[in-house]
Amino acid sequence: MTSVLTLGLRLAWGTREQRLRSVAVAVASALGSGSLLLVWAIARDRLLGAGAFHSEAGFVVVGAVLMVALPVVAMVATVARLQTRGREERLANLRRLGLSAARTRLVAAVEVGVASATGVLLGIPLYLGLGWLTQRIDVTGQPWNPYLFTVPTYGWVGVLLGVLVVAVLVAAWPPTDQNDRSVESDRGRTDDVRRPGLWRLGPLLLGLAVCGWSVLHTFGDYVSDAQAYVILVGVALAGFGLLLAAPVLVRLVADVGVKVARGPVTTIATRRLQARPGSVLRVVATLMAVLVVLAGARGVIAAFQDLPQYEEAERSFSQEQVAEVSASAAEAAGIVATLNETPGVERVIALPMTLVTIEDQDRDDESILAAVATCAELKDAGARVPDCVEGRLLVGDSRPDLLTAKSGTVTALTEPQGPYLEPPDELPNREGPSAGLDLSDAVTVPADDLYDWGVEGGVHLVIPPDAAEIGEVVAATDRQLVVHGPPGRGLTTTLDQAGIWSYSAYDTADYDFGQSMLFLMWALAAVLFVLGLFTVTVALVDRAAARRQENASLRALGTSPGVLRRAQFLEAVVPVLLGTVSAVLVGWFGGNAYLSFGLVDPLPVPWLLLAGSVLGSFVVAGLTVFGIGSDSGPEDVRRG
Template sequence: MIAFALRLALSGGREALARLAMITAAVAIGVGLLLSTLASMNAVERTNERQVWLDTGAASRTEQSSADPLWWWGHGDYYDGNPVTEIDVAATGPTSPVPPGLTRLPAPGEYYASPALAELIRDTPADELGDRFPGRLAGTIGNAALASPDSLIAVNGRTPAEIKDAPEARAVTTIADTRPARCDHACWGNEVRGDALTLIYSVVAGALIFPVLIFIATATRLSAAAREQRYAAMRLVGATPRQVSVISSVESALAAAAGTMAGFGVYAALRPLVATIPMTGQQRFFLSDLTLDAPQILAVVVAVPLAAAIAARLALRRVTVSPLGVSRRVTPRPPRAWRLIPLLAGLGELAYFVLTDSRPETGNGQTAAYLPGFLVVMLGLVIAGPWLTMVVARAVAHRTRRPATLIAVRRLADDPRAGFRAVSGLVLALFVTTATVSIIGTINENRATLDGDPQTRTVVEAGSGDRAPLADAVPTRLLADIRAIPGVRGAAVAHANPDGVGAPAHPGPHQDPPALVTCSDLTQTPMVGHCPAGATVTAVDPYAFAGMQSHPDQQWPAAPISPAAVAELPVQVLYVATDGSTTAMERVRTRLATAYPRHQIRTVDDQASDQQRSLAGWRKLADVVLMTTLPIAGCSLAVSVVAGLSDRRRPFALLRLTGAPLRLLQRVIGLESALPLLAVAAISTGTGFAASALFLKSQLQYDLVSPSTSYYAFVALGLVASLGIIASTLPLLRRITGPESARNG
């Protein structure tokens, strides 16, 4: 029977081969996208594994070995807003451990750089970047130690005396090869850690895999009605239900298997493009990271054809029970209102955490709590869709008298499952898009940080807590060199204030004493504020130099201390104002980095850049969702509409023979697709807003922020494009509803 089914599938004439080719192509696209999604998940994990060595100096690590200790100090830097990770190392013996990606440890006065950083150093003037690193470039760091081709990492060779007194420097005997359970302030890697990784998996799974699976399921139902009629004819001439099921399953599985194999070719073609997409919101992937595990390959190869065979078997229930009923297209039972229960249950699960204020404390617990709610809502939309389609169709039928509308809504009311099936992928994509954009947009709105001032600042500061002041005094030559850099508008020296001179009478809890700045220096940096008239020294809030509490109109109080006395105090901050150009800022940063190698040098933009980069990553992830789910849903819609036209060509041909104009039939097709699309899409979008609002309230205590106009424009464009897809299939109606179609029924 299997051999007969294969012969029937391959020898059924041009129509059977065309149907097989259409199903194969559609499944290939879906499988290619599915494999790309799975490979992206694997790439995120491999990216993390390759950069755990950067956490070697983390305080939470206690690994010990008999190797000679290696002094290790990890610290951060920036160039033009991009983070640069530096690891200073100093060997104490011949067996000191060597980081991955290196053949040996750099000697004092040498450094290794990642290929991207080495290229940047070559292409940038030395006084803007290269002078920050010791001596000569000894070589490049191998890919085994890099998260991305764009990673900016340097391993600097130092002597033990140069490192051991640096903040958070440690002597280690092993290089980290596993992620720490928690990341303290000494973790310098950029990896996507536990909870965030789980969140990314969840977003990608919900946003991409669901629409892809619906697309594959839609593709395997191409020409379903024609095949049902053929199988019904087999039943009438004596074929048993088992034989018909085997033939149907083999034919569907054959097309799905061919599409699955072709899907690997689609995946291979998509890999270079997928590698450029920052799925983690940070940097692009190495192409070699986009690989599939054997279990994943096996699961796709087996599951897709198996799912197609099961779908074909379920689609033949009416053939098995009543072949004549299928041949005459009896009206199926209408969907019941119970289909709303899963949708309401999913929303209720999310609302539970709002009403009880009992969200889990851990990230994994929160994922386990919230993700099922979203998945149940998505499943509920698919289950409730046919009932909602039927309700809308019946409501429209009571309010219209136009022939095309009456025919369309009558057909929808009779078989709402088929009507909703065509738009189910788009409806689900709209929910995922709405929820993703709403959540990410609200987080961005609530966590947005400053973007710097028109006159961007470069700051070198000593830090706080047990860190020593910057210096007893700033060398006059250093100040002269900095002020001579083109683009520098002024420099101010802020002194430590151990006696609290000029501090408020009643300072707030944990409030640091103000820094002392001479008014002659403050006039060079007017964006920080100004002195009162007649004052020579002022007490400035230390956070003003970070851009948090400063404004040109801010007047700081006078401090009862002389400039000479201030000059004797340790320097807490050296503050430089530039014109904001990259050249000026990076020259100042390089000059300060060489003068104060153990202190943090940063601009006000750097303070914002880390958080803004993270938020930008979420925006990119939202863009990935937008640009992926809607096209997939559009493909599902196109396949469904074409399949529907093909399945109903004989009824439409008969209507044309009886005098129905072609334009009338085209309006019927358009309304059958557009009505459930617009109606259920509105419900899906509203559900997306509701689910995201519940999540934001319970998880982050944020009120939902309405998405920007670009979201509404994109959704409107997606709906218009969907209607355009429907309209583009209407010319096919003339070709497939000729008299020969009526004769061949």
């Protein structure tokens, strides 16, 4: 046993190439474990700490971790199988010496396991360092919670052991056909071109079918939990299924390419794709995952951004904060003075609020809330009423009785009850002074203009201050004080601390959750991008090394470097292009499936992302030709 372990260690650190390989395994393991822990902690802190959607937040945390886990497995597996041919020949030689299959695999496991374990341990300080940096980022003022920015114990065990186990299992996996061939006395006659099974299409087709059903199905106001989960599973199946199905699609393209190929470049490229349709895709799997996330998560974010409370909060954070304070006519001036002296208050607009009854309507049954304001005051208070005419009554167009009424009565409110979410059924006090109101000359404006503004709930009617006979009513009626603060959060808290009870329309919980989702999406994209870049880099270097001898012999035949480079480019660009473009489209489709049950407008086709994917594919494919066809080194051509 000791000799086997020693042999594994020697193989891990023997030659320069082996040392490079071990370093790559260690770096991959560190990146894998560190990024998994980091995303886990970010997701917990941002989503559980946002104060909304607690039950759903747990699923999103799991989803985020799984979204990183897949590329981590792909990365670790790719790196653990670097230098496959040479490595398997070495292991096959051990078999020839008489080492049993199990002991040979143990050697392989030790060789990779030591490097991976080192990397996993390095992942801990990497996570701590990146976590410290992450918590310095300001996400719309939401504080980071050190009690939530953690990973549960089972998470630590799962991540640290999981990355190590994946690396060891991949390294000790039974030899490939190249290994079989290398131990055969007669060079292998088995067909090494394995067609990817059609079963790989299953999850993708199922996922797309569910998404299609979701997009086409008309959901009512209510979506059951079961329906929601089916759709979410469908979206996830489509995303992960694409990674599984991509080799089948590439093989299909390659089969067609072989049939139509006329020149040596296309023949070589398509035959290579036919032989290994999944090899390049494995490398770009993480980039595909990034694109699925970027294209699809926009749907989730859009669903949140469509919520009215999100829009209110967005206005508070991007434009200004608005809070309301109710005051009686007598105390209004004093409260306004106090507010104006309160730090964080920029301006206060005092609007007299009255009740209006029309014609013969019984005011005990139905009254209409009305503000007394000029157009300028309305604008200053945050209402946008483009049709406002100075000196004229404004009537919202949602109440037919108001639109047809010719006259009414305006009554002062004399006991402020707080913000008027709706015209109160039980009127606070109807004993204030009243006056007649001429409605015949009122200007009709869109009801939303009067309803959707700083004063929560808005009003149905706006009376100009110079309307006839209302002076006594205005003097006696309550004021709604519209308090404006700078963009941000905390105005109501500030007012509370000043001893003034206030109300604010927006609910930061939904906004915070949406912003957290947005931050998580970008964090995921950044992490996946780093993992993808590392995987692509090491895989391309390995691929170039593996092809060196083959290309050297082709060069010896007289093949020009240009032919080799064009063949390599074509071989790389087909699967990368196919993978990235389909990832964007599947992500976009999945995002729309998610939006469909929220009755939100569908996402537009992400042309920019598609264009970026096409451009990126050409760049990545272009990178793979570096070094191809350059003059061969002595080791490539020396035989005798």
